[in-house]
Structure formats: structure tokens, C-alpha cells
Amino acid sequence: MVARKLKIGLLGCGTVGGGLVELVGKNSSLIRQRAGVELSITKILVRDPLKDRPGVERALLTTHPEKVLDNGCDMVVELVGGIEPARTFIQHSLARGKHVVTANKALLALDGFSLMKAAELQKVRLGFEASVCGGIPIIRALRNGLVGNQIQRLTGILNGTCNYILTRMTEDRVEFDAALAEAQAKGFAEADPTLDIDGHDAAQKLKILAELAFHSRVAADAVQTEGIRHITADDIQVARELGYVIKHIATAEVADDSIALEVHPVLLPATDQLASVRDENNAVLVRGDAVGEMLFSGKGAGSLPSASAVLSDIVDIACHKGGFSASFGGAVRTAVPDHSARHYLRFPVSDPSAIGPITNILERNGVGIVRAAAVWAKNASAQNQVRVLTQACCRSAVENSLRDIAASGLEKGKGIALRVAE
Amino acid sequence: MVARKLKIGLLGCGTVGGGLVELVGKNSSLIRQRAGVELSITKILVRDPLKDRPGVERALLTTHPEKVLDNGCDMVVELVGGIEPARTFIQHSLARGKHVVTANKALLALDGFSLMKAAELQKVRLGFEASVCGGIPIIRALRNGLVGNQIQRLTGILNGTCNYILTRMTEDRVEFDAALAEAQAKGFAEADPTLDIDGHDAAQKLKILAELAFHSRVAADAVQTEGIRHITADDIQVARELGYVIKHIATAEVADDSIALEVHPVLLPATDQLASVRDENNAVLVRGDAVGEMLFSGKGAGSLPSASAVLSDIVDIACHKGGFSASFGGAVRTAVPDHSARHYLRFPVSDPSAIGPITNILERNGVGIVRAAAVWAKNASAQNQVRVLTQACCRSAVENSLRDIAASGLEKGKGIALRVAE
Structure with a gap:
């Protein structure tokens, strides 16, 4: 599938803007694959072009807003914050039929309603996922x-x-x-x-x-x-x-x-x-x-969580502008999980003194023991049991142990093994 | 704004289907206002048309799938469940360029990948929000x-x-x-x-x-x-x-x-x-x-939560099909909240024996007391205090009390009043 190109004009390159540049760079192939869109940031408005911004191409920087707003980009992303000139930038862009994405909470709280109306009239979209609660959608x-x-x-x-x-x-x-x-x-x-x-x-x-x-x-x-x-x-x-x-x-x-x-x-x-x-x-x-x-x-805040929200708006607008493009990758290799973890084991036994041979089998299989208990049934309907809390060990070691214990004839029924999450 | 009409062919009218019919009926004006779309369910496939279904128009029911699939609807909602004939219904609809919404977890787990591919090829959408975790998006x-x-x-x-x-x-x-x-x-x-x-x-x-x-x-x-x-x-x-x-x-x-x-x-x-x-x-x-x-x-399940998820897919597809339509209502009346609730009050005082006159003022304002304590400062930098946990009362009664206590000269600084949530 050929990815559509989408040109983004970026206003502001502070915490969230810098995060967006980083995220677009890092996850661009993922976004192309998932959404069929190739994002490129074509111009970035900054106050001080000489400031050190690792990972940001200096040639993209400008101090002139019109070089971002009127450079033929498909979408404007406003991250300068504050009421003015942010509001004028957004109104200017909407009036020219451009989609806008913003994280500007103060402006939206003051004037969001009329900006949304302006977007609606122009039949363009105004995304503001990043304005509230950072990465939470x-x-x-x-x-x-x-x-x-x-x-x-x-x-x-x-x-x-x-x-x-x-x-x-x-x-x-x-x-x-x-x-x-x-x-x-x-x-x-x-x-x-x-x-x-x-x-x-x-x-x-x-x-x-x-x-x-x-x-x-x-x-x-x-x-x-x-x-x-x-x-x-x-x-x-x-x-x-x-x-x-x-x-x-x-x-x-x-x-x-x-x-x-x-x-x-x-x-x-x-x-x-x-x-x-x-x-x-x-x-x-x-x-x-x-x-x-x-x-x-x-x-709810931070460079990458907020940038993630900005990016979700960008992709959303890009996808619904150009039709349907979500494409799927091929089959993935799946693995049988074999994390190391503590386990809780329980074995029904005729005789709780089976605790000796059972712990022996566990240790022979490399399963260390935190504590083990021989438990006598409290009444006729209950079972005698051996219970074990293991040290962190692989699932395979636990399963080998269960197999050996089953083969040993010590059990009166099937034992259980539950992973302990830390 | 004139709402666009969207005709839905519904397959199945069990727990989720019944919930969808109820929700579309109940919240249709809200959906028209929010999304600019007028939903109508034009035909419903059921096994037994004579079964009692409160709130469902009997004239819409049919036992013939083709009467739903080929009746000129804009979108097909599959809620019959199981693998067949659900899969055939969905494939048939996608092949005819119809958007499909489904809650069919078993089918998606088995064959979701190829159904998504089919939708992508036809440039239509397959929504399945309701297939996992009910109403959680x-x-x-x-x-x-x-x-x-x-x-x-x-x-x-x-x-x-x-x-x-x-x-x-x-x-x-x-x-x-x-x-x-x-x-x-x-x-x-x-x-x-x-x-x-x-x-x-x-x-x-x-x-x-x-x-x-x-x-x-x-x-x-x-x-x-x-x-x-x-x-x-x-x-x-x-x-x-x-x-x-x-x-x-x-x-x-x-x-x-x-x-x-x-x-x-x-x-x-x-x-x-x-x-x-x-x-x-x-x-x-x-x-x-x-x-x-x-x-x-x-x-994660239930009639209305799952129907809510189905409905979100329907509206999403409807909106992105026909452009931009989210419209806003007018201004809303806002109220100064005056819930009845217990409150935690704290007053800095010169003399903790102020507990007597303070509780008198509270009771005169209709603020009942669960407990009150006179607290002597532990050290020179701390303050003597009176602390009160009130019975449930209106915020206005608490504020009247605070005003009276401030006017009484009993306080050495500003008191606080925090609501207790139950």
C-alpha cells in the first residue's frame, strides 16, 4: 500500500512540540503501517532558532508565523500556548480550510465553543485531545x-x-x-x-x-x-x-x-x-x-503522553480525510510465556508428610522454596494438602515438577500452580 | 442543521440487539444533536417473530435474512452471534460495499483478520467495539x-x-x-x-x-x-x-x-x-x-453497555462517511452546587474552649455535629484548633456558619470546610 503524505506545520517546539517531533521520528513506520499515512513536519515556528533542540532539524525552524501558516501544509498543529497569538493562528488556519490540532487548554476553556463552531462552518476538524489529561483519550x-x-x-x-x-x-x-x-x-x-x-x-x-x-x-x-x-x-x-x-x-x-x-x-x-x-x-x-x-x-501531562494525544488527533484527521487505510501486518510469532516468577502450589495428598518428598522433587527441578506447609483436613469433606510458595523460577521448572509429582503417586488429586505477580 | 438519515439493517434482537433498539429510541435526539445523524432501524432479523419484545415494532421483524441484507440499508449491524451464518452475512454485506458493525467476539477471534482485510479492500468499515469489554471504548x-x-x-x-x-x-x-x-x-x-x-x-x-x-x-x-x-x-x-x-x-x-x-x-x-x-x-x-x-x-457486558459500544461504531461510521457534522447546542444554565453532605471543618483559635460557641453557631445554622474536638497545639509553631465533622447538611448552611464564626472573633485565622464524599 502506498502511504499518503501529510504535511504538518508546527507552531511551537517546547515540551509537547519537542515530544511530537521525537515521537513522529521514532514511530513513523508504525504509523505508516497502521494508518497508511506518512507524516512530515515541514516547518516549525520557534521564538529562538539558535536554542539547542536535540533531534530537531535546524533548517525547519522559523521565527515567522506566516512561513508555517501559509506554506502549503495540510494541517496546522498549535503548541505555542496562551491566548494570543495562538487564537489568531488557529482562526487564520480554520478560515483557510485547514484542519487544526491544538493542546491549548487555556484558549479552549476561554473560546473553545466559537473555535469549534468556526471549524464546523469550514467543514474542517479541530482536534484537542491533548488539552485535557495528556495521553488519556x-x-x-x-x-x-x-x-x-x-x-x-x-x-x-x-x-x-x-x-x-x-x-x-x-x-x-x-x-x-x-x-x-x-x-x-x-x-x-x-x-x-x-x-x-x-x-x-x-x-x-x-x-x-x-x-x-x-x-x-x-x-x-x-x-x-x-x-x-x-x-x-x-x-x-x-x-x-x-x-x-x-x-x-x-x-x-x-x-x-x-x-x-x-x-x-x-x-x-x-x-x-x-x-x-x-x-x-x-x-x-x-x-x-x-x-x-x-x-x-x-x-495527565508530560512531553510524550501529550505528544501521543496530539499525534492521535493528527492520524485521526489524516485517516478520515482520505478514506480508509488501516492496513494489517502479517502473522506474528507467538511464544509460550516462560517468565520467572514466584508460584503458589497446592497438592491434595493422602498423607501430609508427603511434604518431604514433594519439596525434594521441587528442589531437584530447580524450584526454590520460600515456605511450605503440611495441612491436615479440618473435616471429613476437606482434603489433606501440601502448600508451597516458591522462589522466583521459570514456569517450565514448575511444570516439570508437577509432572514428576504426579508420577510419584504422592498426590491424591491434581495439584495447582498459580503465578504470583509482583 | 438538517440531520442526515441513516438506515440500519439489524441482524438479531437478543440482549444486545434489544438494548440497541432501546438506546436508539431513547437517545435519538441526543445523537441527532451531537452527530447530525438521524438513525432508523429499518428491518430486524429474528428467529421467532411472535416472541414478546417490548418496545420493538413488530412490523420491522422478519425471519428472512435477505430482507435485511438487501433492503437498501446503509449499514448492517450483526448481532446474531456464533460463526455461521453470521460470517456469511458479514461477508455478503462487505462485498456489497456496506459498512458493518458487529459484537461477534467468537467470529472475530476466529476470522477477524480476513474480515478486516475484506473491509479494507471494499473501502468500507468494520466496527467491533462491542466485541471486547462491552461499553469500555x-x-x-x-x-x-x-x-x-x-x-x-x-x-x-x-x-x-x-x-x-x-x-x-x-x-x-x-x-x-x-x-x-x-x-x-x-x-x-x-x-x-x-x-x-x-x-x-x-x-x-x-x-x-x-x-x-x-x-x-x-x-x-x-x-x-x-x-x-x-x-x-x-x-x-x-x-x-x-x-x-x-x-x-x-x-x-x-x-x-x-x-x-x-x-x-x-x-x-x-x-x-x-x-x-x-x-x-x-x-x-x-x-x-x-x-x-x-x-x-x-x-464489560450487559444489554445497554454493549449496545452503547455498537452505537458508538454506528455513529462513528455515519459521521466519517458524510463529512463533518458535530454540532453544538446553546449555552447551559449552571448552578452553584448545594449538595447535602457531611463536612470536615477546622478553625484556628486562640483558646480551644471556643469549641462551645463555635458548635452553638453551627447548630443555630442548622449544621448538625457528628463529632467535635478542641485541639491544643503540640508545639510553638502549631495552632490551637477546633475540628468538627458535621452531619449531612447543605453547603449554604456551612458557609453561613463560617461567616458567623468569622464575625464572632473566635477565630485566629481562616477556617476551612471540606466536603466529605460518601
Whole structure:
């Protein structure tokens, strides 16, 4: 199959833009094979063309937006961020009938509705999977996967910085300032963390998700927003004693004929699905009238996860523009898995003293033993057993042992062997 | 906007087919608004047209396949299940240039590769989101959302029956037979549960997911398959004592130049993301080179969740056939949320005996108290505090109380109020 060529004009080459250049380079043959499209980035707008950018061809760089916007590319990818000039770039491109892909959360929260309308009028597409929750395909799920559902409620952990700070405060029992400093040191918080820790970033994401989920325009100030600056290690400790975990939660919910939108710290039951989402991860729980509750979780930010989302929009637009092209490769070699792992073994036996010969057989086959127990049946309907937890060993060694033990006549029935995942 | 009409020929009106008819009826205006397409089911193949089917128009029913296949519909939805005549119906439709949507897992596991090739040749689409994990959009995630990723590993709980049985055995400490009987009574297991509990159903799903994830054909017998019949309540108890949960897990993993595929019961650490997936729910954990680990979980089967997946394929095909149509509604009313909920309150105070007047103010505002504590600072840098856990009350009552307490001069700094989620 001949791959179609697709020329991409890229605006911005920071964290996400750099990730996109890397990913297009690394996985281009995979994308050609899966989607029948050959991606090439033909021009890149940057502020400083002399800055060191490993892996980025210097000849592609320009400081003139019109060299990207008007160079005959098929699609414009906007990753400069902020409101202006990003909005003008996108409007300019849509007006010229070009598809646009963007990761610009702030702009979409402010003006997404009118940009989507502009794309619709021009019959081109505006992709923005990367604007919310990085690599998690939640926009696609709301736009396509759950299209037949009335969405009733949407709850999520939408800000990785807040979740990282609260996780550290919970697990390491440190105060907010120490956790924030650690988040900054690890690159999970900006030098100025205000947008994240005061909840505005999560509120922007919630607005974008709510407009898609409820298919309605949401006013810019509609989200009741509260951050996490005021949470102390003590609060978290008190919550723990009551069986709760404190999480920074965004919620959009249908109530009568209106939608209630909130971003705030909440005490969640420790058993809640969102309570176990740790560190910088994001998660979204969607309740639809047909599917019930559905959870999506993963990395919500970062160079490659966000670039992966941008790329999914690019390929999606490329494929649906030119018809049907997904092609399959040939047959693959499959292997009988033979990981090394601990195993849990159980043998029904007449006499539990069989533990001696059974452990001998295991050790002869190279299966080390962590612990072994001879268990007498508690009542007439139960069986005497030998139970063994092995050291890490190959499945084949376990199976050879099972065969030898079966042949030995020590068993009264068939033994079982379960892998232990670490 | 004028909605395009799309005529659907439906083969089969059992659990999923009935759910589809219900969902198309219930959410048709939502689909018209979101996707600009007006769906109508024009003919339905059934075995027994006299059977009672509430909500299904009897005039649409027929026992002659050709009346569905050759009646001028735009798309054929195959929900009869099994290998034949389902395969012939699908091949017939593809050959005539019709898009096909199917939920037929057994057929796709056996012959999906050649059906996809046939669709590709005819430049039509074959949708099968409903074939794996019901309403969870995992097929779409692998085909589109993660298209730019090399998938390294795919692990999941793919069979709801096994997961329900193991959950009951774990939580209620009952034996396999009792848990199976309960699953059958609740409709989570078939009268003949062999395909589920011996792992063949999960193996078929794993094969379909692996072919998509690794973009390669997988041999029919490549999945090492083991069921859960032999697991006892004792095994689960022993695992629990070691810190593990027993789950029926499907795994596909790249190892050197081949793929290892397994379905088997595994001891998972109790903290593993899949360990907390309970009852009849399904989950898939995907590891991609760009996105890292990503979890999708939700209802894996059932009439409406599966119908939701079928519907997402129908709308997807409809939209990409006729161009761009996603239209947005108008502005929505948003409400200031005022749920009734318990709240956790904390007030910094000079003198902890302020607990008396503070609780008085709360009660005067209609905020009942579950418990209240006066807390003396442990050291000079800490503050004296009053902490309160309230009964369920409106946010407005809490905010009125906070205002009154601030006005009272009892506080030494700003108090906080966090919602408790139940």
C-alpha cells in the first residue's frame, strides 16, 4: 500500500512540540503501517532558532508565523500556548480550510465553543485531545466512544500537580510547602504554581470536558473553584483516621435542568476508585445512562503522553480525510510465556508428610522454596494438602515438577500452580 | 442543521440487539444533536417473530435474512452471534460495499483478520467495539487514541463472570460452586458457564486486542489458557494472608521478536490497579512507549453497555462517511452546587474552649455535629484548633456558619470546610 503524505506545520517546539517531533521520528513506520499515512513536519515556528533542540532539524525552524501558516501544509498543529497569538493562528488556519490540532487548554476553556463552531462552518476538524489529561483519550471517549449515552456525571482528578502534592502529604506525612518544593524539584510543578494549586488549571479542563459531555456551552465563571494551599498534614491525618483520603476533585453533574461544576479538595472514602490514583496521575470517572460508571486513568501531562494525544488527533484527521487505510501486518510469532516468577502450589495428598518428598522433587527441578506447609483436613469433606510458595523460577521448572509429582503417586488429586505477580 | 438519515439493517434482537433498539429510541435526539445523524432501524432479523419484545415494532421483524441484507440499508449491524451464518452475512454485506458493525467476539477471534482485510479492500468499515469489554471504548483507544504508541504490554480482566465469581469467593469467603450458582442466579453466568470459567472467552478477547495492539495476526491456539474451576476459598485465604488477591488475568506482552499471550488465575499484590476491579467489571491496563501505563475500566457486558459500544461504531461510521457534522447546542444554565453532605471543618483559635460557641453557631445554622474536638497545639509553631465533622447538611448552611464564626472573633485565622464524599 502506498502511504499518503501529510504535511504538518508546527507552531511551537517546547515540551509537547519537542515530544511530537521525537515521537513522529521514532514511530513513523508504525504509523505508516497502521494508518497508511506518512507524516512530515515541514516547518516549525520557534521564538529562538539558535536554542539547542536535540533531534530537531535546524533548517525547519522559523521565527515567522506566516512561513508555517501559509506554506502549503495540510494541517496546522498549535503548541505555542496562551491566548494570543495562538487564537489568531488557529482562526487564520480554520478560515483557510485547514484542519487544526491544538493542546491549548487555556484558549479552549476561554473560546473553545466559537473555535469549534468556526471549524464546523469550514467543514474542517479541530482536534484537542491533548488539552485535557495528556495521553488519556478522554476527549475521544466523550466525543465518540460514549456518543450514545446521556452523560449524568463526570468526576476526575484533573491536575497532576495537586495530586502529586496531596499524595506526598498523605504517604510521607509532610506539610504542603515541603510537598510543593518536591513537586517543583521533580518537574511536576511550575516555578509559579498558582494556576495548578489554586485549582484554575483543573477548572479550565473541567469546563472543556463538561461542554463536550453535556453538549452545551458553559460560562467561563461557572466553575466553583477551590485549591489545596490550605490543606495541612493534620487534616490528612484526621481524614485518614475517619477512613478517608483527601483528593483534589473536579465534578460536573446534571441537577434538574442545570449543571453543577466544582473543583475542590474532598474527603473521599479510602475505597473510592479515585482514592487509589497516586502521584502525578490523572483520572476521569464518567457515568453514562447506558454504560454505567467507567474509569479512565493514566499520565495527565508530560512531553510524550501529550505528544501521543496530539499525534492521535493528527492520524485521526489524516485517516478520515482520505478514506480508509488501516492496513494489517502479517502473522506474528507467538511464544509460550516462560517468565520467572514466584508460584503458589497446592497438592491434595493422602498423607501430609508427603511434604518431604514433594519439596525434594521441587528442589531437584530447580524450584526454590520460600515456605511450605503440611495441612491436615479440618473435616471429613476437606482434603489433606501440601502448600508451597516458591522462589522466583521459570514456569517450565514448575511444570516439570508437577509432572514428576504426579508420577510419584504422592498426590491424591491434581495439584495447582498459580503465578504470583509482583 | 438538517440531520442526515441513516438506515440500519439489524441482524438479531437478543440482549444486545434489544438494548440497541432501546438506546436508539431513547437517545435519538441526543445523537441527532451531537452527530447530525438521524438513525432508523429499518428491518430486524429474528428467529421467532411472535416472541414478546417490548418496545420493538413488530412490523420491522422478519425471519428472512435477505430482507435485511438487501433492503437498501446503509449499514448492517450483526448481532446474531456464533460463526455461521453470521460470517456469511458479514461477508455478503462487505462485498456489497456496506459498512458493518458487529459484537461477534467468537467470529472475530476466529476470522477477524480476513474480515478486516475484506473491509479494507471494499473501502468500507468494520466496527467491533462491542466485541471486547462491552461499553469500555478499548478498541477505539487501541485503533485511534494510542495510534502513535508502540504498545509494550496489555493486561486485563476480560471476563466478568470469572471476576464476579472470584470477587464473591474473596469477599464472602464462599467456595467456587456457591459463587458460580450466585453468578448464574444474577445473570452474570450462563447456564453452561464453560466458555467463561475455563478461560476461552477471555482468550478470544485477548486475541482480538492483541491483533490490534501489535498490529499482527495471532494464531488461534497461541493463547495459553487456564480457567478458575480449581481455585478454592482456601487458596484465596492463603493468598490474602500473603498480601495478594487472586484474579483471572489476560496478558499479551512483547518479548524479543514474539508475543506471549496468557489467560490464567494470578496472585496480584493487593495494591495492584487491577486488584481493586470488583464484581462483574472489566478492566484493561495498556502500556505504551509514549503514554506509559493507562487504565480503562467499567462494565464489560450487559444489554445497554454493549449496545452503547455498537452505537458508538454506528455513529462513528455515519459521521466519517458524510463529512463533518458535530454540532453544538446553546449555552447551559449552571448552578452553584448545594449538595447535602457531611463536612470536615477546622478553625484556628486562640483558646480551644471556643469549641462551645463555635458548635452553638453551627447548630443555630442548622449544621448538625457528628463529632467535635478542641485541639491544643503540640508545639510553638502549631495552632490551637477546633475540628468538627458535621452531619449531612447543605453547603449554604456551612458557609453561613463560617461567616458567623468569622464575625464572632473566635477565630485566629481562616477556617476551612471540606466536603466529605460518601
